[in-house]
Amino acid sequence: MRFKSFIIATLLVAAVSAAAASVPVPLNEYRALRKRLATGLNLATLNSAPAQYAGKVFEIRGVLAGFSIDSEGCHLIIKTDDDSYLVKTDSAPVDSPGTELACLVMIGKQSLYCLNDLSLVACTYDADLKRWEEANRPKPAPEAAQPPAKPQKNESGRVITxxxxxxxxxxxxxxxxxxxxxxxxxxxxxxxxxxxxxxxxxxxxxxxxxxxxxxxxxxxxxxxxxxxxxxxxxxxxxxxxxxxxxxxxxxxxxxxxxxxxxxxxxxxxxxxxxxxxxxxxxxxxxxxxxxxxxxxxxxxxxxxxxxxxxxxxxxxxxxxxxxx
Missing domain, CATH: 1.10.530.10 (Lysozyme)
Incomplete structure (x- = not known):
């Protein structure tokens, strides 16, 4: 049964990758793919020994900073809060730089020392995903109001973002x-x-x-x-x-x-x-x-x-x- 599940997941990834994967898919389709394919490992674990996780799929959420096209295909540049990623795809993105995307990506065999060989499986608009997550997030119990945290400032007192x-x-x-x-x-x-x-x-x-x-x-x-x-x-x-x-x-x-x-x-x-x-x-x-x-x-x-x-x-x- 485990082997059969692996075959189904592999075929599903191949089917999505073969399409114009840089075109955002409907939210429900993306969520179904994420539930079935995405690993539960965190990014720090994947970064620590990427070669061990070749073939694994994980999620990147960030801004489309640009893309490049060469003989090897198209590479999307996805900028997150902490890092930048090059993600291979079969076609140029339909959205302009600055669009926020949620992306399912697969780790390739060339990711020996860092996550430098990534292929896009599917993507959707991050704003849609955030709205769904907000609407379905369990409401926490009310807490006593806390004073807002003070933002970090430099020596001159100006906040640096x-x-x-x-x-x-x-x-x-x-x-x-x-x-x-x-x-x-x-x-x-x-x-x-x-x-x-x-x-x-x-x-x-x-x-x-x-x-x-x-x-x-x-x-x-x-x-x-x-x-x-x-x-x-x-x-x-x-x-x-x-x-x-x-x-x-x-x-x-x-x-x-x-x-x-x-x-x-x-x-x-x-x-x-x-x-x-x-x-x-x-x-x-x-x-x-x-x-x-x-x-x-x-x-x-x-x-x-x-x-x-x-x-x-x-x-x-x-x-x-x-x-x-």
């Missing part, structure tokens, strides 16, 4: 490359913030690297074949699961993940506030010249290009941090 942060980065990206559209700048800003948070890298360092590498030119290509915002070599991009290095979200995902890898290899498990400027230099040198070159020379290689690169990125990073 996530959208404030996105706006600041979006404006900075536009300053770096004025040829970018507002939509492109927004996607880049959200990707930098989302992937930097996921991989525990200061978003300002990511901006500094991209500035030094490409000046935020999405289509940048070097004489040696490095591609996109973070100037990923094709072989490096492929190893990071990046199918299209000229897609801003994919490139930033790969670049941030590669920066994280270089820090792990060069300085180990130091917390960010424990890093020295020399530690930053080692990781940046590895990003530019390769980790083997750093290991071979016992430090930053004596290559003029690499030393200039390290000094440039650290100088930009200090400026972005307001450090003289």
């Amino acid at each position: 996530l959208e404030d942060l996105v706006k600041a980065y979006r404006n900075a990206v536009k300053q770096f490359n004025r040829r970018l559209s507002d939509s492109q700048a927004d996607t880049i800003a959200r990707s930098i913030l989302g992937f930097s948070c996921r991989y525990r890298i200061d978003a300002r360092l990511v901006c500094a690297v991209i500035l030094a590498e490409s000046n935020f030119k999405i289509t940048a290509t070097s004489s040696c074949g490095a591609q996109g915002l973070g100037q990923l070599m094709p072989s490096t991009a492929a190893g990071l699961g990046v199918n299209n290095a000229y897609d801003p979200v994919e490139n930033i995902y790969g670049s941030v993940r590669y920066i994280r890898s270089m820090f792990d290899r060069m300085v180990g498990s130091k917390a960010w506030n424990e890093l020295t400027e020399y530690d930053l230099g080692l990781a940046l040198a590895a990003y530019n010249a390769g980790p083997n070159a750093v290991k071979r020379h016992g430090g930053i290689p004596p290559y003029k290009e690499t030393r200039n690169y390290v000094n440039k990125v650290i100088s930009i990073y200090k400026q972005l941090c307001g450090v003289k």
Whole structure:
């Protein structure tokens, strides 16, 4: 009976995936699929060992931040409160960026270290789902009124929201490359913030690297074949699961993940506030010249290009941090 249920669930997923899955389905259909297919595991568990959960379906609820189309198909960019996700689908979305969606997604076999291989099973409008949940939520017993919690403020007393942060980065990206559209700048800003948070890298360092590498030119290509915002070599991009290095979200995902890898290899498990400027230099040198070159020379290689690169990125990073 268990095997039969698995076959039914698999066929149901295949049937939904084969259709224009990026078109929101009716709420009742979505709820039925969620009840039958969605795993009860929380996102933290799935993120901890994604390879173990290949084939599992879970729910993402967030904003459609954009999409990209390439030879591999279409990728939706779903921005949640805590993260950003690339979700493969068979067709472009019918809704414009900014639409709030509830999505059932399946974890793919390439999700080895993080949830980077996701396929859309079905989606519906999150507003409809919220209304249904609100109408069917059990009413709690009345409680004594509590004073409202005070919002978090910075030292100046101003409340800082996530959208404030996105706006600041979006404006900075536009300053770096004025040829970018507002939509492109927004996607880049959200990707930098989302992937930097996921991989525990200061978003300002990511901006500094991209500035030094490409000046935020999405289509940048070097004489040696490095591609996109973070100037990923094709072989490096492929190893990071990046199918299209000229897609801003994919490139930033790969670049941030590669920066994280270089820090792990060069300085180990130091917390960010424990890093020295020399530690930053080692990781940046590895990003530019390769980790083997750093290991071979016992430090930053004596290559003029690499030393200039390290000094440039650290100088930009200090400026972005307001450090003289």
